[in-house]
Amino acid sequence: MIPPIASRFVAGESEAVALERARRLDERGIGTICNLLGEHYDERGPADADTATYCTLLEDIAGTDLRACLSVKPSGIGLDVDESVFRENLARIVDHADAAGVFVWLDMEDHTTTDATLDAYEAEARAHDGGVGVCLQANLRRTPDDLSRLADCPGKVRLVKGAYDPPKEVALPSEQVDDAYRTLLAQAFAEREGGIAVGSHDPAMIATADRLHAEYGTPFEIQMLMGVREPAQERLAADHEVWQYVPYGEKWLSYFYRRVAERRGNLTFALRAIVN
Numbered sequence: 001m002i003p004p005i006a007s008r009f010v011a012g013e014s015e016a017v018a019l020e021r022a023r024r025l026d027e028r029g030i031g032t033i034c035n036l037l038g039e040h041y042d043e044r045g046p047a048d049a050d051t052a053t054y055c056t057l058l059e060d061i062a063g064t065d066l067r068a069c070l071s072v073k074p075s076g077i078g079l080d081v082d083e084s085v086f087r088e089n090l091a092r093i094v095d096h097a098d099a100a101g102v103f104v105w106l107d108m109e110d111h112t113t114t115d116a117t118l119d120a121y122e123a124e125a126r127a128h129d130g131g132v133g134v135c136l137q138a139n140l141r142r143t144p145d146d147l148s149r150l151a152d153c154p155g156k157v158r159l160v161k162g163a164y165d166p167p168k169e170v171a172l173p174s175e176q177v178d179d180a181y182r183t184l185l186a187q188a189f190a191e192r193e194g195g196i197a198v199g200s201h202d203p204a205m206i207a208t209a210d211r212l213h214a215e216y217g218t219p220f221e222i223q224m225l226m227g228v229r230e231p232a233q234e235r236l237a238a239d240h241e242v243w244q245y246v247p248y249g250e251k252w253l254s255y256f257y258r259r260v261a262e263r264r265g266n267l268t269f270a271l272r273a274i275v276n
């Protein structure tokens with residue numbers, strides 16, 4: 001059972017609760033991005049087990065008419081074991097997803113994994129002519145080049161500010177990340193043939209995407225996390241395509257700590273859930 005302290009950010013422990021959440025979001029016009037919690041496996045067993053769980057979830061989603069997709073962390077399906085394990089498991093998931101007609105996102109983890117993640121993404125996206133997307137982080141200096149590399153690759157790109165803390169040789173100073181994000185959005189709208197996802201809760205970034213959409217006509221979607229600015233998600237869904245990232249699974253503790261660590265307000269909210 002997820003305790004009340006964490007239930008703002010994590011749907012529950014099972015596929016059934018993730019799908020129940022998707023049903024409720026669907027009624028509010030919001031799509032669901034399901035993420036099975038679990039990362040940094042250093043043995044093959046749990047990575048293969050989570051891959052199998054994702055394949056079952058894909059079949060479950062295909063049996064509904066819900067607007068739901070997956071987002072997968074490379075280290076949750078074997079990248080820390082070996083790149084070949086990650087590639088094999090990703091191929092299994094994407095093949096299943098293709099058959100089920102469900103979209104698959106690849107999360108981006110710390111900067112040491114960027115090349116392996118983009119190589120695997122590009123291979124799957126080209127092999128399946130889309131159906132997959134990858135996350136790019138605005139706080140990395142390399143990202144404008146990565147975005148250009150993917151300009152003509154089928155599939156989608158999710159732009160985020162970056163949740164990790166890369167060393168300064170590869171990272172932008174934090175005060176430059178918002179400007180970098182806006183510049184990357186402009187590049188994406190000008191260059192990209194495939195889809196664009198704005199993975200941000202920041203109203204200024206969404207306003208920039210709205211302006212660029214008016215200029216270029218390129219469609220885009222907005223993605224936000226479960227438990228963060230949910231009233232805004234509902235408002236935006238009236239005239240935007242909005243997706244909510246919904247983590248679930250037994251390994252919820254470290255994800256919950258991360259959410260609390262990034263915002264003091266989240267701790268207050270979580271503690272209130274215990275007191276009430």
Ligand code: FAD
Pocket residue numbers: 106107108109135137160161162163164199200201202203223224225228229244245259262263265266
């Ligand atoms: P911020 O400037 O951090 O926040 C803007 C405003 O949003 C804040 O003032 C606050 O009002 C609100 N807000 C933002 N975050 C929170 C929060 N946690 N709790 C409460 N309020 C908040 N990062 C990666 O490195 N790799 C990924 O694969 C990845 N995938 C993501 C997928 C999705 C759908 C989303 C939404 C984010 C993802 N991130 C990922 C995280 C991202 O990099 C940022 O760390 C996170 O989104 C906060 O940045 P922001 O753009 O929302 O802007």
